[in-house]
Amino acid sequence: MNIETIDTTVDFLKGKGFLSPEIGIVLGTGLGQLVSHINIEAEINYSDIPNFPVSTVEFHSGKLLFGTIENKKVVVMQGRFHLYEGYTLQEITFPIRVLNGLGITKLFISNAAGAINLNYKKGDLMLLDDHINLQGGSPLAFATVADFGDRFTDMCAPYDEDLNAKILAVAKENTITLHKGVYAAVVGPQLETRAEYRYLKVIGADAVGMSTVPEVIVANHLSLPVIAVSVLTDECDPDNLKPVNIPEIIAIAGKAEPKMITLFKTLIQKLD
Ligand code: HPA
Numbered sequence: 001m002n003i004e005t006i007d008t009t010v011d012f013l014k015g016k017g018f019l020s021p022e023i024g025i026v027l028g029t030g031l032g033q034l035v036s037h038i039n040i041e042a043e044i045n046y047s048d049i050p051n052f053p054v055s056t057v058e059f060h061s062g063k064l065l066f067g068t069i070e071n072k073k074v075v076v077m078q079g080r081f082h083l084y085e086g087y088t089l090q091e092i093t094f095p096i097r098v099l100n101g102l103g104i105t106k107l108f109i110s111n112a113a114g115a116i117n118l119n120y121k122k123g124d125l126m127l128l129d130d131h132i133n134l135q136g137g138s139p140l141a142f143a144t145v146a147d148f149g150d151r152f153t154d155m156c157a158p159y160d161e162d163l164n165a166k167i168l169a170v171a172k173e174n175t176i177t178l179h180k181g182v183y184a185a186v187v188g189p190q191l192e193t194r195a196e197y198r199y200l201k202v203i204g205a206d207a208v209g210m211s212t213v214p215e216v217i218v219a220n221h222l223s224l225p226v227i228a229v230s231v232l233t234d235e236c237d238p239d240n241l242k243p244v245n246i247p248e249i250i251a252i253a254g255k256a257e258p259k260m261i262t263l264f265k266t267l268i269q270k271l272d
Pocket residue numbers: 112113114115191192208209210233234236249
């Protein structure tokens with residue numbers, strides 16, 4: 001990775017009208033419909049963006065959008081890259097470096113996750129307060145990383161405390177349950193065994209998923225304030241584990257979507 005590669009992509013996007021976005025948003029499972037709330041001014045398929053990771057078949061619909069929500073300029077990743085699709089951690093996080101190059105000053109991320117903390121129920125939302133990286137690597141482990149920021153990036157407060165306080169206040173005002181917790185990131189794509197769920201609980205995870213942590217590490221590397229919210233789609237009880245039901249997971253994420261949209265939209269509205 002080098003700075004010229006990022007600059008080429010940033011300049012290309014500026015030429016397509018991606019000018020001065022304030023907020024970057026990564027739409028995971030459970031936030032896709034936020035797109036219908038954006039006044040879209042420019043959009044481009046990932047496959048047409050120079051230096052973006054080469055799309056897998058599953059990734060046909062990946063798009064970068066630019067527009068306004070609540071009078072704020074946003075750049076939105078509709079679809080993200082996962083480690084389990086075969087990308088490297090540097091490829092997965094390249095778009096975050098590009099959004100930063102476009103000038104965003106805040107990054108919002110959503111994802112779907114399994115509830116390890118059994119006081120949290122399926123359909124609930126959880127604000128990430130901290131995380132555990134179990135993906136077996138770092139997006140910062142490359143030779144020229146020091147050209148972009150500190151190699152030994154501090155992670156004592158990985159999620160922005162001010163934005164976290166604001167989104168918790170928004171949740172309260174709108175009577176939306178928003179738990180706070182620790183997200184453990186695994187590679188996937190297989191789900192966890194009973195023994196792995198017990199292990200995740202012992203080490204202090206409240207939720208488990210297959211994304212987000214690489215992007216958050218890179219945001220910290222860039223000193224870019226970041227927040228992330230999980231839709232909890234299944235309850236990971238090792239003593240009552242049933243085979244995973246992916247259509248049910250997607251249905252639960254869909255049902256929680258209006259709550260997630262209210263949180264993000266109201267937060268954007270309240271930012272000065
Ligand atoms: N494990 C990992 N990722 C997930 C899960 C899970 O139980 N549920 C949704 N994403």
